[in-house]
Amino acid sequence: MNGKKVFLLGALLITPLVLGGSAFVAQSQVTPPQPPDRNWTELHQKINYQLRHFPGVAGIYVKDLKTGWTIEHNSDDLFPSASLVKLPMMAVIYQAQVSGRLSLDESITLMRNMKARGSGHLRFKRPGTRYRVRELIFKMITESDNTATNMLTDRLDLDYYNRHFLALGLSRTNLSRMIMDLRRRDEGIENYTTAKDMGNLLEMIYFKNLTGSEEMLDILKHQKINDRLALGIPNGWQIGHKTGLMNNACHDVGIVFSPTNDYVICVLTTQIRNFRRPKNFISAVSHLVATYYGDPSLHPAPEKKSFWTMLFPKRAASHG
Numbered sequence: 001m002n003g004k005k006v007f008l009l010g011a012l013l014i015t016p017l018v019l020g021g022s023a024f025v026a027q028s029q030v031t032p033p034q035p036p037d038r039n040w041t042e043l044h045q046k047i048n049y050q051l052r053h054f055p056g057v058a059g060i061y062v063k064d065l066k067t068g069w070t071i072e073h074n075s076d077d078l079f080p081s082a083s084l085v086k087l088p089m090m091a092v093i094y095q096a097q098v099s100g101r102l103s104l105d106e107s108i109t110l111m112r113n114m115k116a117r118g119s120g121h122l123r124f125k126r127p128g129t130r131y132r133v134r135e136l137i138f139k140m141i142t143e144s145d146n147t148a149t150n151m152l153t154d155r156l157d158l159d160y161y162n163r164h165f166l167a168l169g170l171s172r173t174n175l176s177r178m179i180m181d182l183r184r185r186d187e188g189i190e191n192y193t194t195a196k197d198m199g200n201l202l203e204m205i206y207f208k209n210l211t212g213s214e215e216m217l218d219i220l221k222h223q224k225i226n227d228r229l230a231l232g233i234p235n236g237w238q239i240g241h242k243t244g245l246m247n248n249a250c251h252d253v254g255i256v257f258s259p260t261n262d263y264v265i266c267v268l269t270t271q272i273r274n275f276r277r278p279k280n281f282i283s284a285v286s287h288l289v290a291t292y293y294g295d296p297s298l299h300p301a302p303e304k305k306s307f308w309t310m311l312f313p314k315r316a317a318s319h320g
Contacts, residue, residue, distance in 0.1 A: 040069050040292070043071065046288050047062075047285055050284055050285055050288070055272075055273065056273075056277070056281075057270050057271045058268065058278075059074040059268040060072065062265050062289055063263060065207075065262045066261040072195075074195070075199070076172065076194050076195075076196055077194060078172060079195075079251070080190050080248065081173065081244060081249075081251075082250075083144045083146075083179070083243060083245065083251075084251050085175055086144065086242060087141070087198065087201060087202075088161075088173055089140070089152060089153070090219070091168060091205070091210055093156070094210065094212030094215070095212075096160075101156065101160075102155060104137075105132055105133070106132065107130040107131065108130065108132075108136065108155055109128060109130050110126075110128065112127045115150075116147050116149070116179060116180035117180055118146045118180055118246075119145060120143050120146050120147055121145065122139065122145050123146070131151070135148075137219065141220060141223070141242060142219065142224050143225075144243065149179045153178055153179065158175050158177075162175055170193075170200070173193040173197045174191060174192055174193075176190065198266045198268075199253070199266045202253060202254065203264055205217055206264070217240050218240075220254065221238060221239070223254075227283075228267075228286070229241050229286045231287075232282075232283045232284065232288075233290040234290060237290070238256075239254050239256050239257070240254055244268075245275065248272060250279060251282075252286075253266035253268075256286075258293035260294075261293060263293065265286060267286070269281065
């Protein structure tokens with residue numbers, strides 16, 4: 001991408017980890033997909049209209065977790081992951097506890113060289129302070145804390161994460177440098193992912209295919225950065241998601257729990273001039289998908305609650 005080096009381990013053959021006698025990465029539990037209906041096709045067309053008017057490059061992956069229908073655009077293309085890489089990191093850490101590599105209740109000492117600029121408050125804490133792995137995961141996801149991320153990266157090392165990304169089936173996601181190592185980034189060493197990799201991981205968490213899925217989903221639901229996907233859904237709907245924001249990248253990926261069907265939505269953007277346009281674009285795509293799921297004429301909801309009377313409250317904006 002733009003001449004930069006891509007450090008991926010996709011060509012490495014790795015045997016899937018086995019837990020409890022079954023394959024580590026389980027198949028999703030959706031039924032074989034039926035042909036999409038006319039309304040789903042129209043939703044796809046509306047998203048394409050937004051794409052044509054977006055002044056940047058976008059990757060989109062939307063999947064109905066009941067029907068298996070998908071909407072994809074550049075879903076396998078590489079994008080600088082920014083803070084999205086923290087999502088698969090969390091998944092790897094939960095699996096590492098099963099193998100005995102670490103404990104979620106063990107403590108890690110904050111060292112001065114682990115402090116990183118950007119999101120989070122741990123960079124202001126006194127070196128020598130100890131934090132449990134559980135605490136660091138929560139801060140890494142809900143606040144996108146870069147210092148917490150560096151502490152967890154150092155605990156397992158880059159090679160361990162990359163090998164286990166592959167074991168999770170994330171063949172186009174990598175972690176080649178510490179989260180805010182700008183010097184290495186300027187040398188062409190970048191962390192990448194794709195919309196589909198993120199969507200597949202969220203689907204595994206949704207269907208509880210991974211150890212710790214329920215806890216991970218609960219953490220995602222406590223996300224504090226809600227200025228993209230969350231702005232596009234009605235108040236009262238639940239969303240578990242993770243954002244990414246850094247220089248030439250603005251992303252948001254998550255699971256939305258609507259009154260009809262639940263769905264995965266991943267929107268990644270790059271080649272952007274500022275953050276306002278991509279954030280608005282992500283919110284607009286989220287709104288289009290939410291409108292599809294909230295229209296009772298398309299999906300009779302179990303509760304008689306009008307989508308159109310729901311408000312779209314503005315939520316706290318932040319970085320991450």
